[in-house]
Amino acid sequence: MTATESRPPLTGDGTTSSPLDHSQRLVVPVAEPMPLDCGTPLAPIVIAYRTYGKLNADRSNAILICHALTGDQFVADRHPVTGKPGWWGHMIGPGRPIDTDRYFVICPNALGGCMGTTGPNSIDPATGAPYALDFPVITIGDMVRAQKLLVDALGIDQLFCVIGGSMGGMQVLQWAADYPDSVFGAIPIATSWRHTAQNIAFHEVGRQAIMSDPDWHEGNYDRFGVRPTRGLAIARMAAHVTYLSETALHRKFGRSLQDRKMLSFGFGADFQVESYLRHQGITFVDRFDANSYLYMTRAMDYFDLALGHGGRLTPVFLGTPTRFCIVSFTSDWLFPTSESRQIVHALNAVAANVSFVEIESDKGHDAFLLDEPEFLRVLHGFLDGLAEHRGLGPADTGPDPDSRAAGQP
Amino acid sequence: MTATESRPPLTGDGTTSSPLDHSQRLVVPVAEPMPLDCGTPLAPIVIAYRTYGKLNADRSNAILICHALTGDQFVADRHPVTGKPGWWGHMIGPGRPIDTDRYFVICPNALGGCMGTTGPNSIDPATGAPYALDFPVITIGDMVRAQKLLVDALGIDQLFCVIGGSMGGMQVLQWAADYPDSVFGAIPIATSWRHTAQNIAFHEVGRQAIMSDPDWHEGNYDRFGVRPTRGLAIARMAAHVTYLSETALHRKFGRSLQDRKMLSFGFGADFQVESYLRHQGITFVDRFDANSYLYMTRAMDYFDLALGHGGRLTPVFLGTPTRFCIVSFTSDWLFPTSESRQIVHALNAVAANVSFVEIESDKGHDAFLLDEPEFLRVLHGFLDGLAEHRGLGPADTGPDPDSRAAGQP
Secondary structure, three states: OOEEEOOOOOOOOOOOOOOOOOOEEEEEOOOOOEEOOOOOEEOOEEEEEEEEOOOOOOOOOEEEEEOOOOOOOOOOOOOOOOOOOOOOOOOEEOOOOEEOOOOEEEEEOOOOOOOOOOOOOOEOOOOOOEOHHHOOOOOHHHHHHHHHHHHHHOOOOOEEEEEEEOHHHHHHHHHHHHOHHHEEEEEEEOOOOEOOHHHHHHHHHHHHHHHOOHHHHHHOHHHHOOOOHHHHHHHHHHHHHHHOOHHHHHHHOOOOEOOOOOOOOOOOOOEHHHHHHHHHHHHHHHHOOHHHHHHHHHHHHHOEOOOOOOOOOHHHHOOOOOEEEEEEEOOOOOOOHHHHHHHHHHHHHOOOEEEEEEEOOOOHHHHHHOOOHHHHHHHHHHHHHHHHHHOOOOOOOOOOHHHHHOOOO | OOEEEOOOOOOOOOOOOOOOOOOEEEEEOOOOOEEOOOOOEEOOEEEEEEEEOOOOOOOOOEEEEEOOOOOOOOOOOOOOOOOOOOOOOOOEEOOOOEEOOOOEEEEEOOOOOOOOOOOOOOEOOOOOOEOHHHOOOOOHHHHHHHHHHHHHHOOOOOEEEEEEEOHHHHHHHHHHHHOHHHEEEEEEEOOOOEOOHHHHHHHHHHHHHHHHOHHHHHHOHHHHOOOOHHHHHHHHHHHHHHHOOHHHHHHHOOOOEOOOOOOOOOOOOOEHHHHHHHHHHHHHHHHOOHHHHHHHHHHHHHOEOOOOOOOOOHHHHOOOOOEEEEEEEOOOOOOOHHHHHHHHHHHHHOOOEEEEEEEOOOOHHHHHHOOOHHHHHHHHHHHHHHHHHHOOOOOOOOOOHHHHHOOOO
């Protein structure tokens, strides 16, 4: 029997004893191990999540948000570690595209994560110490299996929509593949149906940077009272460049110098782009765990929806009842439009209900996290149409403080 | 007074006492310091180089090859450390596009390098120990200034052609800008007139990887009897991904597994692309110096031909007598065709003699190092036309063992 616990919402005054105290939690006990794709069962499992809005009477208005590689459950309220607004605060809230006056939004921290959900830095019941590399290598399928436990525990038979970008988009596709009857609508954004060789290569660079850091200690840094912050910062810097486009970098920084008028003829951060990148690396290590980074990137590398179907994607979606909206961005070279088109072609081949939109943007892969008006309009519009098909009523426009309590849009 | 020394050519049996013993060397003595762009004069300077073919009587058939970031002078014969054929062995030799029966080919190791030319691992006469970070930060302009000393010492007033790709292409452009009367023809390949923000960012990731390695010791690893091999390998891996195209990676590796039929659910090199990348990192550290990598990448970052001209490229080439052939590759996203076009536009604006060829290739930036038939034809053809304009005779087709002694095509 699983149990959900509701903890007090974040007050914003930073006085809570743990940064994760304000997350809700699903606890799957040791007696109910969850099978993993690697063959090892996992127990216990904790899934930390946040909800926004109210579940309606027939439980038909639930939207599941799947976060990306370094995202977390704080999709629409202040991050407990960084103090920054939710990573999709402009997307979720009353009157926003994902309207919390109308929908019940659930965002769990993914399995393998480091914000309260079970992952490599959780305590291994067999040893009483963090799993570290004894944590089993998980897949996108495992992440989704754990999310299904949460959705079941919340008493929801069918999600109104599953939405996510990048690694989140992989989870959306996996949901539609594994639980078609539980997914009324699906919005995979800036993603792929299998991780490409180039993207595996970029991930491998990041992992090697972490694993080469002497403070990593074969994953047991916790035992040594250190953290492989240098390696993790390098991994983040390398990845961050791939999230942007050359156009965006050129517009934002060009060859502008940082706090100086002339080149220093040294190895300091002469250029603004260097200073920006170093900052990205340094701040990332405050909120993310190195082992989690290894496991999450590995899950993405392993993702290949056509595995087990002879490399063909079409059989995966045969007979799917789900309505899809596939979104890509013109300047995203990490998950380019061509990848999304392949998903669209596979869905078309099985006569699925699919919309496809390529958003004009020069902001690279990062665009899915940004306030891009056309992108927001597309999501708003698709969800409106989906709600009509599902027979959901219009947004509750009356005052209802409760439904707004959790979100901080 | 500078002095050139000729050492015995490589016998190929690996019995020479030093891997660099078979390089020719120019020695610029302490009494003749060379000014650097940073303001510090540098002395002494050694320039290690290789030549192929024979200089003709009027010294009009010399081609200077400028190597890329991690290249060296062993452009057309066996590398003394790796034992591999020259990096442009298919390009240079009798009957090849850069025909050693016709041209006298000079390839120096760039200033700041680690294959015999003065760089950060050379001995600082002030201390008797390697310069390490006391070596002045050099520029592409400094590299070219040092090459000019070599060309002068060889008694060559005008180079028939200067050729190079990537960082080598930057040097070609700098030659044409600084010594227009000394450059009859110029072939800048897969390059740019100023390093972009994205490329600075990628370099910064590599530098941070090296400088984060505890074995780097602020550059003084030599003193500690260690080398920052882990950081340098990460830098190489990160850079190597950028040299390839997603298409090439997909064709070469796709998601194929390395020596196994199933995923290992671990962090070993499951995928061939991971194994390949690790190999690239590991082998690189055997032949390259970490501090050199810092200095060479910095020189590229600093490269901006329009600096000092209000950001405008046109004045740089005003009145240029040089004939240019600009070459780019369709799938090169590190130095894309758009960068080359900007050079062409600037040259056109001053009515320079310029050809521009974009080669169809899916091999990414690496294409300039590969045996791409159309690329070889373009170079061959341009050089033929250039030779006609210069009044050079046809290739010497008679037997002349001497002219073939140095090269190993």
